[in-house]
């Protein structure tokens with residue numbers, strides 16, 4: 001049989017992509033929200049990037065809102081229209 005993963009290999013849970021232009025995940029957005037970011041612009045600013053297509057802004061706002069409401073689990077609403085625009 002093939003060994004496909006080295007011993008002690010752990011798949012890192014990196015989250016789901018919110019911004020494909022900058023490879024930002026919901027985890028990144030939550031980190032930024034917990035550090036005080038209140039808008040998509042603040043997330044871009046904290047990450048040192050500028051919006052490219054802007055299709056992620058609605059989804060990013062949704063993740064920011066979830067975080068503000070104290071939901072710390074992985075982004076649950078990726079099927080909603082504001083999130084589908086980024087995919």
Ligand code: FES
Pocket residue numbers: 018019020021022050051052053054055056057086
């Ligand atoms: S998906 Fe975020 S700027 Fe394009």
